[in-house]
Amino acid sequence: MNITSKDGHVGHISQQFNTELDEIRTHLMAMGGMIEQQLKDAMIGLKTGDTALLQTAIKADDQINTLEMHLDDQCARIIARRQPAASDLRLVIAISKAVADLERMGDEICRIANSANKLIADFPGEGYLQVRHIGDLVATMVSDSLTAFARYDADLAYEVAKRDDEVDKEYKFAMRALVTQMMEEPGTIQQCMHIIWMLRSLERVGDHAQNVAQHLIYLVKGINVSHSSVAQMHATLDLNN
Amino acid sequence: MNITSKDGHVGHISQQFNTELDEIRTHLMAMGGMIEQQLKDAMIGLKTGDTALLQTAIKADDQINTLEMHLDDQCARIIARRQPAASDLRLVIAISKAVADLERMGDEICRIANSANKLIADFPGEGYLQVRHIGDLVATMVSDSLTAFARYDADLAYEVAKRDDEVDKEYKFAMRALVTQMMEEPGTIQQCMHIIWMLRSLERVGDHAQNVAQHLIYLVKGINVSHSSVAQMHATLDLNN
Secondary structure, eight states: OOOOOTTOOHHHHHHHHHHHHHHHHHHHHHHHHHHHHHHHHHHHHHHHTOHHHHHHHHHHHHHHHHHHHHHHHHHHHHHHHHOOOHHHHHHHHHHHHHHHHHHHHHHHHHHHHHHHHHHHHHSOOOOOHHHHHHHHHHHHHHHHHHHHHHHTOHHHHHHHHHHHHHHHHHHHHHHHHHHHHHHHOGGGHHHHHHHHHHHHHHHHHHHHHHHHHHHHHHHHHOOOOTTOOHHHHHHHHTOOO | OOOOOTTOOHHHHHHHHHHHHHHHHHHHHHHHHHHHHHHHHHHHHHHHTOHHHHHHHHHHHHHHHHHHHHHHHHHHHHHHHHOOOHHHHHHHHHHHHHHHHHHHHHHHHHHHHHHHHHHHHHSOOOOOHHHHHHHHHHHHHHHHHHHHHHHTOHHHHHHHHHHHHHHHHHHHHHHHHHHHHHHHOGGGHHHHHHHHHHHHHHHHHHHHHHHHHHHHHHHHHOOOOTTOOHHHHHHHHTOOO
16 A cells, blocks of 8 residues: 655655654563563662662652553554555554563563562561572563664574473472472461562563563464464574574 | 446445444454453363363363454455545454454453463362452453444543543452461462463453453544543543543
8 A cells, every 4th residue: 555645755765764763663572671671670670689779660660550551552553544555464463462572571670679678678688599590580571671672583483482491390399399398398388478579479480481472473474373382483583493 | 535346336436435434343352252251261260170161161262363363464455455544444453453452352361261260270279259259340341342342432431531530440459358368378389370360461451451452442532542540531521520
């Protein structure tokens, strides 16, 4: 379909359209960068007992929500005014879905920072190795899902999705250990519960990073893999490794 | 914008467009009905110890995921082929967002049924009053959010959003009671953990019902209230009660 302005500048309008598409991609990446920073602040805050850093992570959520609403609005405007088709439409849809997942990551990281705050207040100390280990795995997933999106790299997106299984395994292992600890030392129950909530939220952040990776696969390959197993994705993407 | 078919039947095409919009609304309601049934099965299964009913709730998730992918595809096709504007576009956007929330409800209810299964296997018995109480509150929220969507009823949607605060209060109260119980009777820790996961998932189902209600408010009023407090929503909607 041709889009023509009142004065007939088809080329100019199309250029403006490209600029608008670039703009939402750039905003998505900016939002992703905020999430990466928020997660880093929450994890370093937990590790070092720095409550000011945890507050920064909690406050970041407002900014992230504002950016989400702005991006949502931009996507709806582009659809209404530009009537994108084929790969342009897939780009707008994939971005608007990725935005929703990033916003939910922001919520979960905010919960992590809140739990870390309570944990530090009730049980001063540093460390929490099991949280930091899964935190590192999840941070890499988040960062790689954004890189995959920036580079249209479906292979990297597949790697991210694959790594979610690893996070789930580590998560279940840590959970079992925490429940055992609570049974053996009931005095640590409250402390363990804070850690359990943090792990749970980290595991959810990993799920959302997997979703972002799957939206990118939809964008590049035109295939909806949102409910595919890793093996199904491997077959769909026709990978060799 | 006019949409004209090759043979010039503007009216016919527009009628077909209406049919397509009706179809996605109908499919959304069907998906909502499946979620209501899934939640009912999970809660009755827990109450009566009926593991077959819990299996039905778990299996329903596949069907719900298939319907989600189908609806997603329908929404993308309508945008690509019909290029909807104004309220038609808002309808398609609101439906595609509601679909995503319903799908996540399905995931959470599946988790509830899984936890209920483990709970019943490890600790045969019936009851679990605190889960059933919050389960009833959440089931009403889900059902009312769908009714609000079916009737374009922004006032009812506001009521649903308001009730989420009540669920959150009950949830926090139940959580504190469970942590206290674990500390006083460490022998019940595993049992309590199953209940904690169920409550957590129920609370999340309530959040998603609130989201569905907020998508309806966006559809009817054209205002994004996804990050508004209940008081802000009240002011935005200009309500008297």
